[in-house]
Amino acid sequence: MREYVVRKYVWTCSLIVIAIVWLVFTGYPLIFLAQGSLKERFFESGIWELPKHFAFSNYAKIFASGLLYRYFINSIMIVFISVFLIVLLSSMASYIFTRIQFPGKRLLFILFVSGLMIPIHSTLIPVYIFTNKIGIYDTIWALIGPYVAWNLPLTIFILTAFMQDLPKELDDAAAIDGCSPIGIYWRIVLPLCKPAIVALTMLNFIFCWNEFLYALILVSSPESRTVPLGIYTYQGQFWGNISLVMTVVMVGVLPMLVVYAFLKKQVIRGMTFTGLKG
Amino acid sequence: MTSIKRAKLITGILFMTPSLVIYSLYMIIPVPYALYLSFFRWNGISPKILVEISNWGRILVDSVFRKSLLNSIYIGVACIFLQVPLGLFIALLLVAKHLKGKKVFQTVYVIPLLLSAVAVGILWKFYLDPTFGVVNNFLLTVGLPNLRRPWLGDTSTALFAVIVVEVWQFAPLYMLIFGAALSEVPQHLYEAAVIDGASSLECFWHITIPLIRGVYITATTIALVGSIKMFDLVWVMTEGGPSRATELMATYMYKQTFHRLEFGYGATIGVALFGIAFGLGILWLRLMKHSVLSGQKV
Numbered sequence: 001m002r003e004y005v006v007r008k009y010v011w012t013c014s015l016i017v018i019a020i021v022w023l024v025f026t027g028y029p030l031i032f033l034a035q036g037s038l039k040e041r042f043f044e045s046g047i048w049e050l051p052k053h054f055a056f057s058n059y060a061k062i063f064a065s066g067l068l069y070r071y072f073i074n075s076i077m078i079v080f081i082s083v084f085l086i087v088l089l090s091s092m093a094s095y096i097f098t099r100i101q102f103p104g105k106r107l108l109f110i111l112f113v114s115g116l117m118i119p120i121h122s123t124l125i126p127v128y129i130f131t132n133k134i135g136i137y138d139t140i141w142a143l144i145g146p147y148v149a150w151n152l153p154l155t156i157f158i159l160t161a162f163m164q165d166l167p168k169e170l171d172d173a174a175a176i177d178g179c180s181p182i183g184i185y186w187r188i189v190l191p192l193c194k195p196a197i198v199a200l201t202m203l204n205f206i207f208c209w210n211e212f213l214y215a216l217i218l219v220s221s222p223e224s225r226t227v228p229l230g231i232y233t234y235q236g237q238f239w240g241n242i243s244l245v246m247t248v249v250m251v252g253v254l255p256m257l258v259v260y261a262f263l264k265k266q267v268i269r270g271m272t273f274t275g276l277k278g
Numbered sequence: 279m280t281s282i283k284r285a286k287l288i289t290g291i292l293f294m295t296p297s298l299v300i301y302s303l304y305m306i307i308p309v310p311y312a313l314y315l316s317f318f319r320w321n322g323i324s325p326k327i328l329v330e331i332s333n334w335g336r337i338l339v340d341s342v343f344r345k346s347l348l349n350s351i352y353i354g355v356a357c358i359f360l361q362v363p364l365g366l367f368i369a370l371l372l373v374a375k376h377l378k379g380k381k382v383f384q385t386v387y388v389i390p391l392l393l394s395a396v397a398v399g400i401l402w403k404f405y406l407d408p409t410f411g412v413v414n415n416f417l418l419t420v421g422l423p424n425l426r427r428p429w430l431g432d433t434s435t436a437l438f439a440v441i442v443v444e445v446w447q448f449a450p451l452y453m454l455i456f457g458a459a460l461s462e463v464p465q466h467l468y469e470a471a472v473i474d475g476a477s478s479l480e481c482f483w484h485i486t487i488p489l490i491r492g493v494y495i496t497a498t499t500i501a502l503v504g505s506i507k508m509f510d511l512v513w514v515m516t517e518g519g520p521s522r523a524t525e526l527m528a529t530y531m532y533k534q535t536f537h538r539l540e541f542g543y544g545a546t547i548g549v550a551l552f553g554i555a556f557g558l559g560i561l562w563l564r565l566m567k568h569s570v571l572s573g574q575k576v
Contacts, residue, residue: 012377016377018371029446032404042410047410089297112297118552122309122551124308125545126307127304149301149304152297152301181286182289206392210394210395212394213510253393260392274455
C-alpha cells in the first residue's frame with residue numbers, strides 16, 4: 001500500500017513537471033514579447049528583467065502614425081465580409097448537398113472537397129493576373145474573393161456532415177405544412193446548425209485575420225494593407241527599434257487574444273474541426 | 279408535385295451558384311491556367327513567349343528546386359515525428375487523472391495556434407537573436423555558452439530552428455484533435471480492462487491506440503500537406519536563407535515569380551507543388567479507405 005502511494009505521488013509530480021515545462025515553452029515567448037513592448041528602449045534593462053518603469057510610450061507612438069488604424073479598419077472590413085460570405089454560402093451549398101437530389105451531386109461535392117488539397121501557391125499567379133485584369137488590384141476588395149474561395153471547402157465539408165445528421169422528419173413536416181425549400185433552410189435547418197456555425201465562424205475568423213500570402217501579393221500600398229501585412233512591412237522599416245516592433249506585434253495579436261478570452265470554448269471547437277476533414 | 283420539384287430546382291441553382299462561381303474563379307480555374315502558363319516565358323508585362331516544355335526541363339535539373347523540395351520533405355518528416363506525437367502526448371497529459379489545473383494549462387497551450395504566422399515569425403526572430411535573444415542568453419546563464427549560435431543565420435541550424443517554431447505553433451492543433459478523439463473513447467472500456475487486471479500501459483496500447491488510429495492518420499496527413507504548403511513563417515523569419523538553407527517550394531516560387539519576374543517558371547513550380555500536394559492527398563485517401571474513419575460518409 002505504501003509503495004502504491006509513493007508511486008502515485010511520483011507520477012503526479014512528474015505530470016505536473018512536464019505540464020509546466022510545456023507551459024514555459026509555450027508561454028515564455030509571449031511574456032518576452034509583452035515585456036519588451038513595455039520597455040521604452042529595449043536595452044534599458046537586461047533581457048530577463050522587467051522594464052525600469054512600465055512605459056506605454058511605444059503604444060502611443062505606433063498609434064500616433066495613424067497607419068495602424070488603417071490596417072485595423074481594412075482587416076476588420078475584409079474579415080467580416082469574408083467570414084459572413086463563407087458561412088452564408090457554405091450553409092446554402094451544404095443545404096443543397098444534403099436535401100436536394102440532382103445528377104452530378106457527388107462529383108460536385110468531390111470538386112469542392114478536393115479544394116482541401118489544393119495549395120494556394122499554385123493558384124497565386126493566375127489569381128494575381130485575374131485581380132489585375134478586373135481592376136481591383138491593391139484594394140481591399142482584391143482579398144475578399146480569394147479568402148472566401150480558399151475557406152469554402154473545409155466549411156462546406158463540415159457543414160454538410162453536420163446537416164446530414166439532422167433529423168429529416170422536421171423538413172418533411174414543414175414541407176407538408178407548405179413551407180418552401182428556402183423557408184425550410186431559413187427556419188429549420190439554419191437554426192439547428194447554430195453551434196456548428198458559431199464554431200466555423202471562429203475558425204474562419206482566425207484563418208482570415210491571420211492570412212498573409214494573398215495580402216502580400218494582391219495589395220501593395222499602405223492604405224490597403226491588412227494587419228499581418230502591415231506588421232510585416234513595419235518590422236522591415238523599424239528593425240532597429242526592437243521595442244517598437246514588439247509593440248506592433250503585440251497590438252497585432254491582441255484582438256485574437258481578446259476574442260479567445262471571451263469565446264474560448266467556441267474557438268477551441270472551431271480549431272478542432274480542422275481535424276475532422278478525414 | 280411538379281411545383282414542389284420546380285421550387286427545389288430553383289432553390290438548388292440559386293443556392294449553389296454563388297459558391298461554385300467564386301470557388302471556380304479563385305481555386306479551380308487557376309490550376310489549369312497555371313499549367314498553361316508553365317509553357318511560356320513571361321515577365322508579367324510584355325507578350326508571352328511560347329517555350330513549350332523548357333520550363334519543365336529546367337525544373338528537373340534545377341538544384342535550388344531540388345533543395346527546396348528536400349527541405350519541404352525534411353519539415354514534413356519532422357512534423358510527422360515531432361509535432362503529431364507531441365500533440366498526442368500533451369493531449370494524453372491533459373486527460374491524465376492526477377493532473378490539477380488542466381483548464382489553465384490547456385488555455386495557455388492553445389494560444390500559439392491563434393497567432394498569425396507573421397507575428398510568430400517576428401517574435402521568434404527576436405527570441406532566437408544571437409545577442410539579445412532569450413535562447414542564447416539562457417544557454418549563457420546555465421553555463422553552456424559554447425552552444426550559443428546565430429540559430430537562424432547558421433546554415434546548419436536554420437532549418438532546425440524553423441522546425442522548432444513550427445512545432446511551437448502547431449503542436450496544439452494536434453493536441454486539440456487528439457483531445458477530441460480521446461474524449462470519445464468510452465470510459466467503460468478502461469474500467470472493464472482494469473477489472474481484468476490490465477496495467478495503464480496495456481490499456482493505452484490495446485484500447486486507446488486502436489481507437490484513435492484513424493485520427494492519427496488524419497493528423498499525419500494534415501501535418502504532411504501543411505508542411506508542403508508552408509510559406510508565411512519561413513518568409514518572415516529567413517526568406518529562405520541563409521544560402522537557401524530554409525528555401526521551400528513556396529518561397530522559391532514566390533521569389534522566381536515576383537522578384538525575378540519569371541511568371542512562366544514560377545507557374546511551373548506552382549504546378550509541381552500542386553502535383554505533389556495532390557498526390558499525397560490521394561495517397562492518404564487510399565490509406566483512409568482501410569482505416570477506422572472510413573465509416574464516415576461523403
